[in-house]
Amino acid sequence: MDQVKLYDTTLRDGMGGYGMSLSVGEKVKVVQALDALGVHFIEAGFPSSNPKEAELFERLAGLELRNSTIVAFGMTRRGGVAAAEDPALGTLVGSVAPVVCLVGKSWRLHVEKVIRVPEAENLAMIRDSVAFCRGGGKRVIFDAEHFFDGYRDDADFALACVRAAAEGGAENVTLCDTNGGSLPAFVGAATAAVLADLGGTVEVGIHTHNDAECAVANSLAAVEAGARLVQGCVNGYGERCGNANLASIVPALQLKMGFEALGPEQLESLAPTSHYLDELCNMTPDPDRPYVGRNAFAHKAGMHAAGVAADPSTFEHVDPAAVGNSREILASELSGKATIRSQAELAGLEVDDEAAARAVERLKEREHAGYHYEAAPASFELLLRRETGVYEPLFELEGFRVITEMREDGRVVTDATVKVFVDGERYVEEAEGNGPVNALDKALRAAIGSRYPHLADIELTNYKVRILDETHGTGAITRVLLDSTDGQEEWGTIGVSENIIEASWEALVDSLEYAFQPR
Numbered sequence: 001m002d003q004v005k006l007y008d009t010t011l012r013d014g015m016g017g018y019g020m021s022l023s024v025g026e027k028v029k030v031v032q033a034l035d036a037l038g039v040h041f042i043e044a045g046f047p048s049s050n051p052k053e054a055e056l057f058e059r060l061a062g063l064e065l066r067n068s069t070i071v072a073f074g075m076t077r078r079g080g081v082a083a084a085e086d087p088a089l090g091t092l093v094g095s096v097a098p099v100v101c102l103v104g105k106s107w108r109l110h111v112e113k114v115i116r117v118p119e120a121e122n123l124a125m126i127r128d129s130v131a132f133c134r135g136g137g138k139r140v141i142f143d144a145e146h147f148f149d150g151y152r153d154d155a156d157f158a159l160a161c162v163r164a165a166a167e168g169g170a171e172n173v174t175l176c177d178t179n180g181g182s183l184p185a186f187v188g189a190a191t192a193a194v195l196a197d198l199g200g201t202v203e204v205g206i207h208t209h210n211d212a213e214c215a216v217a218n219s220l221a222a223v224e225a226g227a228r229l230v231q232g233c234v235n236g237y238g239e240r241c242g243n244a245n246l247a248s249i250v251p252a253l254q255l256k257m258g259f260e261a262l263g264p265e266q267l268e269s270l271a272p273t274s275h276y277l278d279e280l281c282n283m284t285p286d287p288d289r290p291y292v293g294r295n296a297f298a299h300k301a302g303m304h305a306a307g308v309a310a311d312p313s314t315f316e317h318v319d320p321a322a323v324g325n326s327r328e329i330l331a332s333e334l335s336g337k338a339t340i341r342s343q344a345e346l347a348g349l350e351v352d353d354e355a356a357a358r359a360v361e362r363l364k365e366r367e368h369a370g371y372h373y374e375a376a377p378a379s380f381e382l383l384l385r386r387e388t389g390v391y392e393p394l395f396e397l398e399g400f401r402v403i404t405e406m407r408e409d410g411r412v413v414t415d416a417t418v419k420v421f422v423d424g425e426r427y428v429e430e431a432e433g434n435g436p437v438n439a440l441d442k443a444l445r446a447a448i449g450s451r452y453p454h455l456a457d458i459e460l461t462n463y464k465v466r467i468l469d470e471t472h473g474t475g476a477i478t479r480v481l482l483d484s485t486d487g488q489e490e491w492g493t494i495g496v497s498e499n500i501i502e503a504s505w506e507a508l509v510d511s512l513e514y515a516f517q518p519r
């Protein structure tokens with residue numbers, strides 16, 4: 001079986017997407033999720049000296065990845081400057097990433113009007129930069145920017161650019177549809193022309209954007225024509241209409257075209273990984289997304305459901321389980337229970353049939369109410385514990401109160417009071433914080449801290465809020481995701497409510513209770 005390698009660019013190209021913003025810690029989580037999925041290359045961005053990038057590359061250097069290779073991204077040298085004199089290339093060669101992706105021009109229009117150098121100099125810029133990185137011990141992928149527009153305009157020049165990269169020692173030349181407007185038949189033909197021109201000396205890759213809604217189709221057409229590396233983003237994040245969506249490309253390659261991209265088990269984790277990445281990026285998972293969306297295998301009751309019950313292939317193009325998704329209405333109680341069972345096992349809990357059935361019901365209710373446990377496994381474990389009777393509450397709540405006050409001088413002050421019982425003893429504490437969640441956290445810790453000294457080791461590391469039904473504005477439901485750590489383990493919890501403080505409180509209590517469950 002032929003292999004197609006996957007190259008995820010969420011942390012570089014994907015960050016151009018509307019509303020995309022990730023902390024260094026979140027970027028590391030993206031890398032870990034993509035590694036677990038089995039993506040071959042992960043583009044981390046340009047390893048510049050700005051503190052955020054420097055910290056990212058430093059943390060990546062310390063990660064042990066099972067499947068993925070980190071790629072540093074940069075540009076070919078500037079015109080008229082020797083590669084060795086170009087500081088950006090020096091930074092790339094000095095980075096911890098074993099692979100460098102260099103982007104360079106391949107459209108005459110850009111060479112004339114944007115970088116304004118003679119054509120021969122553009123070719124030299126590509127050749128020299130690739131050779132310089134090779135000389136510095138890096139493997140090199142060359143991204144031929146605007147290749148398809150360039151090929152349409154002047155095929156000979158576009159091919160010469162790609163050849164220059166091959167001559168410089170690139171192991172792969174990736175053809176980019178940077179403006180995203182090309183159509184599949186043309187992409188396939190141009191890719192075939194490049195392969196014929198290079199004569200099999202260098203691997204060819206494809207990088208497409210979705211401006212004509214053909215990014216996935218164009219990627220598949222290029223693979224059909226012989227490309228063996230696909231660049232894109234799981235979930236198709238990216239500027240304008242996004243990059244090619246790897247979550248749609250991979251199952252097509254694997255289940256329909258006979259290529260190997262991920263292992264079969266890794267393919268089964270595609271849907272959960274897609275949802276998890278959306279959670280990290282604070283995006284609402286698109287329910288209509290092919291393969292991985294909630295509705296991708298949801299059948300209307302009636303004839304469709306009956307057909308699927310008789311034989312799934314009547315109304316399903318692939319087996320939902322193959323991509324880690326499930327059939328919506330026919331999600332039988334049995335499969336639900338089986339999932340619950342395996343989750344419980346992971347947490348070391350024993351679940352009998354009845355408890356599993358209750359947990360399935362509870363889960364359904366909660367998901368309907370807006371809970372989403374992919375990024376909050378600690379809250380999910382607490383749910384299972386409550387249904388199996390191995391749950392120990394930290395305290396009994398009598399009540400809490402939060403007052404946020406704006407003073408005349410413009411200062412905003414928040415006070416929280418928490419009243420709780422632990423083993424029948426009443427504790428009342430008040431605390432001031434920089435906001436309601438912070439004040440509640442402090443007051444709660446003050447109230448029960450003497451009973452649970454280990455609380456002092458637990459730190460909240462991330463607080464994320466999403467409005468679930470955006471059409472209702474401030475009347476909408478709020479989902480809060482919290483990440484916490486005790487310095488060794490890290491866990492995520494969730495709270496959902498119409499009231500942001502209540503949702504925060506719920507996630508906060510889960511985050512503390514999780515740490516104290518008997519194990």
Ligand SMILES: [Zn+2]
Binds near residue numbers: 013178207209243
């Ligand atoms: Zn791009």
